Amino acid sequence: MAIDLPFIWAALIAFAVLAYVVLDGFDLGVGILFPFFPEKHDRDVMMNSVAPVWDGNETWLVLGGGGLMAVFPLAYATVLPALYAPIIAMLLGLIFRGVAFEYRWRTRRGEFLWNWAFAGGSTLAAFSQGLALGALVQGIPVEDRAYAGGWWDWLTPFSIVTGAAIVVGYALLGATWLIMKTRGDLAERARALALKCAFATVAAMGIVSLWTPFLEPVYLQRWFGWPTAIFSVIVPLLVLGCLYLLLKGIQLRHDRQPFIAALGLFLLGYIGIGISFYPYMVPPSLTIWDAAAPNDSLAFLLVGALVLVPIILAYTAYSYWVFRGKVDPEEGYH
Amino acid sequence: MFEAFDATVLARIQFAFTVSFHIIFPAFSIGLASYLAVLEALWLWKRDEVYLELFNFWKTIFAVAFGMGVVSGIVMSYQFGTNWSVFSDKAGPIIGPLMGYEVLTAFFLEAGFLGIMLFGLNRVGPRLHFFATAMVALGTLISATWILSANSWMQTPAGFAMNEAGQFIPVDWWAIIFTPSFPYRLVHMVLAAYLTTAFVVGACGAWHLLRNTAPRRARKMFSMAMWMAAIVAPIQIFAGDLHGLNTLEHQPAKIMAMEGHFESHENGAPLIVFGIPNSAEKRIDYALEVPKLGSLILKHDLDAPVAGLDSFPEELHPPVGIIFWSFRVMVGMGLTMLGIGLWSLWCRYRGTLATNAWLHRMAVAMGPAGFVAVLAGWITTEVGRQPYTVYGHLLTADSVSPIEAPAVGASLVAFIIVYFLVFGAGTFYILRLMARLPRDTMPELDEGPLRTAGVTPGPAASKPHGGPHGH
Numbered sequence: 001m002a003i004d005l006p007f008i009w010a011a012l013i014a015f016a017v018l019a020y021v022v023l024d025g026f027d028l029g030v031g032i033l034f035p036f037f038p039e040k041h042d043r044d045v046m047m048n049s050v051a052p053v054w055d056g057n058e059t060w061l062v063l064g065g066g067g068l069m070a071v072f073p074l075a076y077a078t079v080l081p082a083l084y085a086p087i088i089a090m091l092l093g094l095i096f097r098g099v100a101f102e103y104r105w106r107t108r109r110g111e112f113l114w115n116w117a118f119a120g121g122s123t124l125a126a127f128s129q130g131l132a133l134g135a136l137v138q139g140i141p142v143e144d145r146a147y148a149g150g151w152w153d154w155l156t157p158f159s160i161v162t163g164a165a166i167v168v169g170y171a172l173l174g175a176t177w178l179i180m181k182t183r184g185d186l187a188e189r190a191r192a193l194a195l196k197c198a199f200a201t202v203a204a205m206g207i208v209s210l211w212t213p214f215l216e217p218v219y220l221q222r223w224f225g226w227p228t229a230i231f232s233v234i235v236p237l238l239v240l241g242c243l244y245l246l247l248k249g250i251q252l253r254h255d256r257q258p259f260i261a262a263l264g265l266f267l268l269g270y271i272g273i274g275i276s277f278y279p280y281m282v283p284p285s286l287t288i289w290d291a292a293a294p295n296d297s298l299a300f301l302l303v304g305a306l307v308l309v310p311i312i313l314a315y316t317a318y319s320y321w322v323f324r325g326k327v328d329p330e331e332g333y334h
Numbered sequence: 335m336f337e338a339f340d341a342t343v344l345a346r347i348q349f350a351f352t353v354s355f356h357i358i359f360p361a362f363s364i365g366l367a368s369y370l371a372v373l374e375a376l377w378l379w380k381r382d383e384v385y386l387e388l389f390n391f392w393k394t395i396f397a398v399a400f401g402m403g404v405v406s407g408i409v410m411s412y413q414f415g416t417n418w419s420v421f422s423d424k425a426g427p428i429i430g431p432l433m434g435y436e437v438l439t440a441f442f443l444e445a446g447f448l449g450i451m452l453f454g455l456n457r458v459g460p461r462l463h464f465f466a467t468a469m470v471a472l473g474t475l476i477s478a479t480w481i482l483s484a485n486s487w488m489q490t491p492a493g494f495a496m497n498e499a500g501q502f503i504p505v506d507w508w509a510i511i512f513t514p515s516f517p518y519r520l521v522h523m524v525l526a527a528y529l530t531t532a533f534v535v536g537a538c539g540a541w542h543l544l545r546n547t548a549p550r551r552a553r554k555m556f557s558m559a560m561w562m563a564a565i566v567a568p569i570q571i572f573a574g575d576l577h578g579l580n581t582l583e584h585q586p587a588k589i590m591a592m593e594g595h596f597e598s599h600e601n602g603a604p605l606i607v608f609g610i611p612n613s614a615e616k617r618i619d620y621a622l623e624v625p626k627l628g629s630l631i632l633k634h635d636l637d638a639p640v641a642g643l644d645s646f647p648e649e650l651h652p653p654v655g656i657i658f659w660s661f662r663v664m665v666g667m668g669l670t671m672l673g674i675g676l677w678s679l680w681c682r683y684r685g686t687l688a689t690n691a692w693l694h695r696m697a698v699a700m701g702p703a704g705f706v707a708v709l710a711g712w713i714t715t716e717v718g719r720q721p722y723t724v725y726g727h728l729l730t731a732d733s734v735s736p737i738e739a740p741a742v743g744a745s746l747v748a749f750i751i752v753y754f755l756v757f758g759a760g761t762f763y764i765l766r767l768m769a770r771l772p773r774d775t776m777p778e779l780d781e782g783p784l785r786t787a788g789v790t791p792g793p794a795a796s797k798p799h800g801g802p803h804g805h
Contacts, residue, residue: 052449065411070434073426080415088745098405102398106763293427294503301431308438315446
């Protein structure tokens with residue numbers, strides 16, 4: 001039996017995107033929450049809690065983009081033109097928040113500018129990613145190996161809701177990260193924010209989940225047809241379970257449990273999207289196998305990925321371990 | 335039809351603009367990462383605090399430059415899809431895996447160890463910290479290797495076939511990675527990055543020598559930078575010549591445009607030193623020529639025939655006006671850098687390296703020389719590849735996304751505004767950081783004309799950082 005390389009790659013790309021969403025999710029979330037912490041000292045600690053790791057987190061996005069071009073070039077070549085405006089907006093947002101990490105420490109007079117760049121850039125990037133997600137879920141028409149829809153198709157009430165959902169969800173990841181990494185009054189306020197974000201995130205997940213099946217007949221069949229309808233019962237129950245653990249963790253003042261439960265919520269939402277999509281890469285136009293590059297390309301990169309991804313995970317984990325525990329407000333090279 | 339053409343031009347301007355901004359940062363950070371690794375190694379070896387102080391000084395500058403490189407690089411990795419979707423679909427199966435390997439072997443390595451390099455000295459101790467610095471430096475070199483391999487494949491494609499969907503499909507990965515122009519391009523670019531950094535470091539050292547702020551560190555970095563200039567500039571000129579001969583073999587039209595040879599020369603071609611290319615009339619106006627020298631340089635034979643652009647159909651000519659000039663700018667910069675390097679050797683021999691104010695002034699003026707040369711060189715090779723994206727196989731006009739001109743134009747304007755604001759601010763911060771070299775913490779040991787009156791440590795130097803106590 002031949003190895004199904006496109007399927008393996010779809011799983012790997014899905015993993016890279018999930019890694020990006022949860023990892024950059026919490027640093028973007030910290031940026032989104034910046035306006036709720038007006039004190040300079042708090043903001044310094046917040047930024048330092050993600051400064052040593054944000055670059056590695058964002059690299060998963062480059063892997064998602066570069067990897068997609070390598071192994072699903074047709075998906076890359078149709079999705080990016082279809083989502084032109086949100087992608088450009090996301091890139092500009094990421095520029096502002098990325099440079100803010102260094103610039104903010106380089107000036108006193110201009111610090112407020114880079115505070116805005118950090119908060120605004122993070123929020124814009126998150127919202128654009130949500131817009132892009134919503135537009136992808138709605139479906140992207142492809143004809144003759146090219147995007148065949150209109151230039152404003154990505155902007156719909158549904159995509160605005162998914163955009164808002166991602167902003168709120170990242171804020172939840174950011175707030176629970178701060179609970180884990182900070183102390184005192186800052187952590188206390190992060191708890192209060194996490195509580196609000198948790199309810200908002202689960203509500204947004206509910207709205208998007210109820211809306212999705214009515215966008216495409218395929219989704220309706222998936223969620224209400226036998227035997228896949230069984231997921232329609234299991235996934236929401238697990239979501240409620242995560243919400244319970246999250247709230248309990250906040251209430252009992254656990255450091256790590258809220259963050260882990262928030263990761264669980266993201267994982268479940270992601271699995272839900274995966275259930276809707278499979279076997280499509282670009283619904284409803286291209287399946288995983290339609291979009292895949294020739295097997296020689298897939299095999300060549302897979303050899304490297306199988307060796308390198310575990311190594312990357314190992315030294316990434318080491319880097320997190322070096323910076324483990326609460327942030328020391330006096331530390332940081334700035 | 336006019337509209338499609340318009341969108342192509344706008345997409346090309348957007349790519350040229352974003353990639354030109356982007357290349358500035360890697361050109362600096364490749365060299366600076368290696369310099370930081372050398373400084374830290376020297377500190378660990380000699381235990382002289384001057385190296386640690388220099389390391390910390392340049393580390394902060396590196397962090398700013400690297401951040402700009404990261405965010406401008408992400409734009410590049412998505413721009414292939416947004417503006418060049420047909421190219422991505424067709425060449426993705428070949429270019430994509432090369433860039434995938436760049437991410438897996440280089441970007442993660444840099445990013446994974448950057449945090450430890452910037453923030454972790456007290457947490458991991460000097461030895462592991464040095465390892466992290468070395469990994470960041472290694473990552474920048476691996477990254478250059480893969481991206482130049484991808485670029486070289488577009489210049490001199492090899493090892494592929496076409497499938498029925500019109501895609502380039504891989505046949506021989508070894509041939510794809512090691513295309514004929516790749517070794518030359520890689521060496522030329524890495525040396526360029528080292529020279530660029532050497533001249534920035536040299537200018538910073540010279541500036542502080544002129545102002546006498548921190549003579550010990552200023553002298554150290556100026557001396558190190560001038561060694562690099564003296565050693566690397568001649569090697570670079572030699573490597574550049576080999577790269578040119580390789581280009582003559584594989585992309586002759588590019589060389590013809592660089593040299594301004596509109597016409598073929600049967601019996602020895604002249605070297606056109608200067609002139610004004612006139613593409614409409616197919617000649618160089620006001621040409622200043624040296625007879626036969628062109629053949630000597632290109633063929634190493636005074637009388638060798640040299641073909642001109644008239645041997646190619648006109649629609650396949652690269653734009654002569656741009657690359658005729660960009661090539662001369664690059665060569666001029668290279669020769670000037672060589673001159674500085676030789677001058678510094680002479681001053682070193684005479685013992686005036688730290689005191690020759692005119693050398694220092696010239697070195698300050700030459701601070702941006704590497705960036706100018708790198709940009710001019712890339713303009714030469716990329717514009718010289720036109721009218722193709724994949725040389726000889728895929729036209730630029732057939733590579734572009736089916737995006738309407740207003741969308742490309744709007745995003746271009748957004749990029750221009752944001753880049754000038756954001757990277758303008760970053761450049762300002764870097765220059766300010768360079769200007770603020772804290773005063774030397776220890777007095778000069780040797781007597782000399784440079785001995786300053788005040789050797790008391792300045793307030794900025796009272797920020798001790800790391801040290802061997804981190805174990």
